[in-house]
Amino acid sequence: MIVVAPGIIKAEPFYQGLHGLSSHDTIFLIVRAWRSLPFVYLLQSKIDSSFYIGITNDAYTRLRTHNSGHVYYTKRKMPWELLYYEAYQTSDAAREREQQLKRFSSAYMGLLKRLGLK
Numbered sequence: 001m002i003v004v005a006p007g008i009i010k011a012e013p014f015y016q017g018l019h020g021l022s023s024h025d026t027i028f029l030i031v032r033a034w035r036s037l038p039f040v041y042l043l044q045s046k047i048d049s050s051f052y053i054g055i056t057n058d059a060y061t062r063l064r065t066h067n068s069g070h071v072y073y074t075k076r077k078m079p080w081e082l083l084y085y086e087a088y089q090t091s092d093a094a095r096e097r098e099q100q101l102k103r104f105s106s107a108y109m110g111l112l113k114r115l116g117l118k
Contacts, residue, residue, distance in 0.1 A: 038094035040101065041085040042111070045077035052080065055098045059085050084115055
């Protein structure tokens with residue numbers, strides 16, 4: 001798993017096997033791989049501070065979609081702010097994490113505590 005929070009990117013798995021490439025080529029490959037990864041994300045409503053958990057391959061576009069009113073479950077609490085996201089190497093792993101957080105289990109509470117929200 002690659003955990004990403006605002007200002008923090010851990011991309012070590014992509015460096016494996018890239019020896020001998022220029023730094024420009026290495027960065028290009030990392031960014032290219034990064035853009036295709038599935039993300040689990042946490043949004044917070046600026047209206048009532050409620051949270052929304054979802055999954056996407058493009059966090060930026062998905063946030064714009066939520067804030068445009070095209071998502072049934074989030075349109076009544078716009079605008080939304082992206083608080084946190086995690087990138088995964090497979091859709092199955094991301095989906096599993098999303099479901100874990102949506103059960104509002106200790107994983108959910110632990111995430112909120114780490115983010116200083118509870």
